[in-house]
Amino acid sequence: EIVLTQSPATLSLSPGERATLSCRASQSVSSFLAWYQQKPGQAPRLLIYDASNRATGIPGRFSGSGSGTDFTLTISSLQPEDIAVYYCQQRGKWPPWYTFGQGTKLEIK
């Protein structure tokens, strides 16, 4: 089973700053990795899939990079509405089991 480890657990930044969130896989997942944003009391929202593709309607300040075992979600200029928990997720080769990282909580100073 592939384990996803996210860091840091909490990130506190000021509006306008750049946020860098990390996700590390216990073994290679190629580029089969997604990022989700979950705001309090809401369902998760898909931000990035296949490591670097923005999902429909996602603002350009969100970008993803990486392959193999190390991945990064970058928010280029933080907005107050970006307060949320961010999860990475991968699907194993087959059977189609999905695993999530434990999440990074993003706070705005």
Place this chain on the structure above:
Amino acid sequence: EVQLMESGGGLVQPGGSLRLSCTASGFTFRTYWMSWVRQAPGKGLEWVANIKPDGSETYYVDSVKGRFIISRDNAKNSLYLQMNSLRAEDTAVYYCARDLTGTVAYFDYWGQGTLVTVSS
């Protein structure tokens, strides 16, 4: 507009059963893989089970194998999760989720979730 709406959650005693439903609209339900994903209070996300578009294949996380059954009725645009032998650790918000078009890998639409509480 794609919509997923869960129902059926509630309070159940340990060892009891519950059936969750998810009604889909705004897309061709019969052509998509569908999943259930849960989130325990204050915790992260955990994939629970998924089902092929025609219902011929199903997969489960190890912790629910033999206790939960995922199914679908494409004529009714509905997804189900039959939960038996419930345990306290099954307490969570349960979301139904659709796989991103053309993939069996990511979830592009989610319902609002239904809370299942297992407690005596």
